[in-house]
Amino acid sequence: MYITTDRPATDTPVAGRVAGNVIALGMVSLVTDISSEMVTAVLPLYLVVGLGLNPLQFGLLDGMYAGATAIVRLLGGHAADRWHRLKAVAGFGYGLSAVCKLGLMAAGSSVGAIGAVLAADRTGKGLRTAPRDALISLSSEPASLGRAFGVHRAMDTVGAFLGPLVAMGVLWISLGSYTSVFFASFCIAIVGVLVLGLFVRDRKPVERERVTLRETLAVLRQASVRRVCGWAALLGLVTIGDSFVYLVLQRRWDVGAVYFPLLPLGTAGVFLLLAIPFGRLADRAGRWKVFLGGHVALAVALVVLCGPTAWWLGVLALVLHGVFYAATDGVLMAAAGPLLPANIRAGGLALVQTGQAIARMLSSVLFGLLWTMWDMRVALLVVVASLVAVVVIAAVVKPLEVSA
16 A cells, blocks of 8 residues: 655545646646657657658658567566656666657668667656556545546646647757757756656555566466456557657648648647546546547548648548547546555556557557558558458457446
8 A cells, every 4th residue: 555644735536626746747747848859859750850761761760660669668667666656766767768869860861870879768658657647546536537638638738738839949940850859859858857846745555565477477367357458468469659640731732841840749638638537537438448449530530641631631541640649648547546556556557558559569560560561551451451450350259347
């Protein structure tokens, strides 16, 4: 069990309110996401147009970017539970990702060096994600987890919304210097680390018994946890990475390089507006239903990307992409959290995230291969068909109870 004696009164969960710790973690994510989305906004164009990578090469890098978090998510979650240092492990992850922004400056045009830096950056993200989500879960009432994660993700998305704007501003001021974007991103990331250290409160267990890795993995013996992990991974395998969505939009709608960083704003804006309402809806109507509904929105978005290139269809694709994230990102953690014991909450959530990260790594590589071998539109249609099939089966099987 966890006690709350080391937390301020504002962090105590109160009915109808979001805990202070959740707000503080939201501020950390907001600042950090400004930094990370500055890089994410320019990276696809930098690699594909600037360095001349083909879709398969980009898919390998994008897959590594996503997959590098896979194993370290589990290690980070387990370390946080074992040493009872959720905040410390999360802080190390945030710090590592901040330093990697300087690594991008040093890497220059070397694809190998860029790949290594991106892997290290995602390692930092992998280390911090499970402990951070465990802190959110343990700081909130179980009945309002959807709302708590919705508030956090909404604040996170404010950063995601501002990041591309800041990147575009830096590019404009520096006359197209990607190095300037990377340095500005580093400076902002450091601010996020400071906010974490000053305002986030850790959760301390009453009994300081160390959790073993075997105990963490043992949660998979629970049928409900095992099903959530399996279906989350399978759905991750039949999705498409954000970078590919924006590259498809850039290619089909002929978006200029200066405006490319603005494409993620469509996704982020919708995510920001809907994260809290969808979190509340998930608490009331069922988290698994909302989670699957988000994947339906993604399938429709991919169909739109295959159609005519009217401007409003491009906007619609971005809106649906934002709906996908609002209905899935925090909702999955809210669904999985109550299934896990408090003393291994970080490690248990990391198991769910690890399976999903590995699946998305494979998805990026496979999509890049399909695009290179056949055609962009064919690759999109293959993903749509696979996604619809898995969603239908998952809706019938119902891995979670309707109320979950």
